[in-house]
Amino acid sequence: MPQSLGGKMDKLVEHFMKQALKEAGKAAAKGEIPVGAVIVKDGRIISRGHNKKERKNDPTFHAEMSAIRKASLKLGTWRLNDCDMYATLEPCPMCAGAIIQARIRRVYIGAPDPKAGAAGSVVNLFAEDRFNHKVEAVWGILEEECSSALKNFFAQLRDKNR
Numbered sequence: 001m002p003q004s005l006g007g008k009m010d011k012l013v014e015h016f017m018k019q020a021l022k023e024a025g026k027a028a029a030k031g032e033i034p035v036g037a038v039i040v041k042d043g044r045i046i047s048r049g050h051n052k053k054e055r056k057n058d059p060t061f062h063a064e065m066s067a068i069r070k071a072s073l074k075l076g077t078w079r080l081n082d083c084d085m086y087a088t089l090e091p092c093p094m095c096a097g098a099i100i101q102a103r104i105r106r107v108y109i110g111a112p113d114p115k116a117g118a119a120g121s122v123v124n125l126f127a128e129d130r131f132n133h134k135v136e137a138v139w140g141i142l143e144e145e146c147s148s149a150l151k152n153f154f155a156q157l158r159d160k161n162r
Contacts, residue, residue, distance in 0.1 A: 013086075013108055016040055017141045020086040020110070023050040023063060024149050030055060034149045037063040037087045039071040039080065039104070046083070047071035063087065064095035068102050080104050088146040090117035096125040099135055106136040110146025 016038055023036025027050035039047045049066030053059060064087055072078045080102040088110040091099060096118035099107060107126075109119060118125045119137045126135045 012043070013138075013141055016045065016084075016086045017088070017108060017110060017146070019045060019048070020063075020088050021142065021145060021149065023048050024088045024146070027051040027063070028149065028153050034153045035063045035087070035089045037067040037085055039067045039083050039085050041071075041075070041080075041083045046074050060094065062092065062095050063089075064091050065098055068098055068104075072102070078102060084108065086110075086141070088149065089113050090119050090121055092116045093118040093123065093125065096135075100125060100131055100133050103133045104135055106138060108138045108141045110140075110142055111150060112139070112143075 019038045020036040023038065024034035025036070027036060028034035030052070032051040032054050034051070036050045037048070038045050047067045047070035049063040049070060051063050052061040052066065064085065067085065068080070071080055071083060083104050084106040085099060085104050086108045090109050090111065090113040091107065092113065093116070107119065112121045114121050116122060120127070126137050
C-alpha cells in the first residue's frame with residue numbers, strides 16, 4: 001500500500017504516473033510489453049520512455065533505460081540527483097542498477113514484478129547499504145491500473161496465439 005504523501009502531492013504523483021501509463025500504452029500499441037517511465041525534475045517531466053526491446057532487438061531498451069538516456073542528454077549530465085522516476089512496473093536488476101548509477105533520488109513504482117523486480121520483489125538493490133547512492137522507492141502508485149495494463153496485454157497476446 002502506498003504511503004500517503006498528502007493531498008496535493010498525491011494528485012501530482014498520480015498525474016506523473018498517468019503520464020508513465022501513457023508511455024506504457026505506446027509500448028503496447030507497438031506490440032511491446034506495456035511498461036512506461038517518466039523522469040521529473042522541479043515538477044516538470046524532462047524525459048519519457050517505454051519498452052522498445054522487441055522493435056530494437058536490444059535487451060537493454062527498457063522504459064527506464066530510455067528515460068534515463070533522454071534525461072541525461074537533456075540535462076547534459078549523467079547525474080540525475082534532483083530527479084524522480086515514475087515507472088509503471090518495478091524495475092529489473094539492470095534498470096535498478098542504472099537508477100542507482102544515475103543517482104535518481106526517488107522511484108515511484110506502479111506494479112510489483114514478482115519474477116524480476118529488483119526493488120523488493122525478488123531482490124532489493126535500493127536497500128543495499130554498500131552502494132554509495134540510496135534511492136527511495138515509493139510503492140503502489142496507481143497499482144491497479146499499472147497491473148491491468150500488463151494483464152490485459154498478456155491476455156490479448158494469449159488470445160491472439162490460440
